[in-house]
Amino acid sequence: MDVDGVANSLVKNNLVTRRVQDENIPRKSYWNVEHETAKTEADARIKLGSSDCPTELVFVNPNKRTKLGNNVGYILHPGPGGASRSLLALDDYPQTRGAFTNYNVWVTPYNKSEKWAPGLYTDRSRGDDTLAVWSSRNRDIENKDIVLWYTMGFHHVPRQEDFPVMPTVSVGFELQCCNFFEYNPVLKTRPPNATNCTA
Secondary structure: OOOEEEEOOEEEEEEEEOOOOOOOOOOOOEEEEEEEEEEEOOOEEOOOOOOOOOEEEEEEEEEEEEEOEEEEEEEEEEEOOEEEOOOOOOOHHHHHHHHHHHHHEEEOOOOOOOOOOOOOHHHOOOOOOOOOHHOOOEEEEEOEEEEEEEOOOOOOOOOOOOOOOOOOOOOOOEEEEOOOOOOOOHHHHOOOOOOEEEE
């Protein structure tokens, strides 16, 4: 991540329900946002969909602010159906090799030798040079040159309709601006030229 510079942080925007304390108000609840900055790699290991508290993951540059005082950033929008988890036991050999699937989101400080989440040679890996091993050092990631590792996937139980040709299944994600611009950039676009469609 290089959001308007090299030094970035992960901020978890937790959406929290609050009860209304004043009995004279007809509403019983409201929600607000609690911002939590991940300080270490352990703080940034996230299993999507496993919490009662909805969370937005925003990658910000804590050293750059908009005129309104917000940190410039990008938000991670996981695609539909892509937040699956591994069904293997943690000590099972394929899971040790593919330990990067233990979490959907990992954040590590940049290290040019850490390139492949399952290690240099995936098919020969013993699980000793993987994202899970690097992250176990629990290094500082606040206001640093950081790397986002996003693991997505899906489970597929074969159906009769899959034979002889399985339909296409796709998953994805988006990184979308979050307080990155001073205003909506669409406001400066020109409208399309009017065209005469008469025949």
